[in-house]
Amino acid sequence: MKKLSCYSGSFWLGLGATLLTAQLAMASGQSLLDKIKGATEPVDNTKIESAYTLTAKTVQAEETYQGGTFRVLARKDKITRYRCSVCHTDKKVLVKNGALYTHSDIAINHGKGQNKLECIQCHDEKNRDVLSDAAGTKIDFDHSYKLCGQCHFRQKRDWLGGAHGKRETYWAGERVIRNCTSCHNPHSPAFKTKMPETYSLPLDD
Amino acid sequence: MKDNKIDKSDPPENGRTRRSFLKGLSIAAAAGSAGLVTGGCTGEVASEEMGLKWEEYFKKNYRLMSQKEKDETVERLVKLAKIRVGVDIQMSNQAPINNVLYGYAFNISRCKGYMDCVEACVQENNLDRKSKTQYIRLFEMEPGKLDPSTGDGKYHHEVPVEDKFYMGVQCFHCENAPCIKACPTKATWREPDGIVVVDYDWCIGCRYCLAACPYWGRRFNWGEPQVPAEEINLKQHYLGNRMRMKGVMEKCTFCVQRTRQGKLPACANACPTGSRIFGNLLDPDSEIRFVLKTKKVFRFKEELGTDPKFWYFMD
Structure with missing residues (x-):
């Protein structure tokens, strides 16, 4: 009797071990992470057929990401009073137009305390139709990411790679992503607080 | 893994099967009875609806259908929607794209709890308005807690709130579901x-x-x-x-109706903060792969071995 139970015990142990190893082998063969790691060949996303009807205007970015060139949403056509040089001339300004011409509607809330930015730290002092960075390099409004990136370099690195910001409408096709200023107001870049759209029930409800 | 596949060699394609016999019989019966009961012009519509419903009732599992059968059922459903609700829908049965495996990443340090995603999902997916069905749940979380069951989804105040973070939950499309x-x-x-x-x-x-x-x-x-x-x-x-x-x-x-056309899911498209990253896991240059490579990522209940294709990450 004792011998029998000993035999059966080792039998069950053996069976258990076999099943366990079989399961482990199956899991490692089918692992999602292995599958992802194994996919190293670049995929040509532009071959994915779909109706590409992006109504937004885009421009070719002047930088590249891991997949090559990409496009960003254009900005100049969104700026209400572009071109700036229409007003910014040598002509004298009438007092009654003063409030409009001095951009009194813009409040700068960018940078904290002592480091609060001033207009000309981003806008070019001479040519009002462009921006300029700390080194004095002129930057087009459509490529403002080059300017933002001089301070926010971590965000820019993530934005180039795809962990910050977002793609416009399509995950496939030629990469079109939003410009920094598509989402952030450059004069007050922090997101505003607002009421939530709806509410959620608890998980187990 | 293997038991999920349906054996396609099984049903006899030639001649009459039990299914096709029943189908023929039932359509004739439905048309006849509907004609008897109502008659006239409305009867024609009613019998058409009956016929369509019967054919729908006897169709196969979607995975066993040929492309022709898929097209036929879609055509029937479009007609039925027109008869029942009076709307002209466009229904697709678009197949998966080759060499694509969808993956999702959610940035818990960026989400502000606006819940635009939840609302966009309801609109996109025709979710039941009466019982307020939602696929996505979004919780306001205490710092340090990473289990969404400890979160509060019924917050009613301006968001974001200092020292809180927000975490969205939905179907994670597990590889081992x-x-x-x-x-x-x-x-x-x-x-x-x-x-x-x-x-x-x-x-x-x-x-x-x-x-x-x-x-x-x-x-x-x-x-x-x-x-x-x-x-x-x-x-x-x-x-x-x-x-x-x-x-x-x-x-x-x-959002299979969007993503197979190359579009982002409605939630990712609606998110104003860019917390929702969606893309092809098999494309080494995709955004989702960049997140997996460069960020601290984790998955909910990873220890269960379900292999979800939905990661949370932090900046």
């Missing part, structure tokens, strides 16, 4: 592009999958889903946002 194994009718399965879908016409409403899902990712239709006719999203997919019926299970499909 427990819900699929639990289904007794094989009405739910994982598509080759990784999306876990439901054939609503094969679901018997037993809710085993709901019990099996450790993430509370599935929703059940206790009643007939109510969507105002003018709010119905007309761009539909057979496996996606087509109108569900009473007593069937439904869930997030990564």
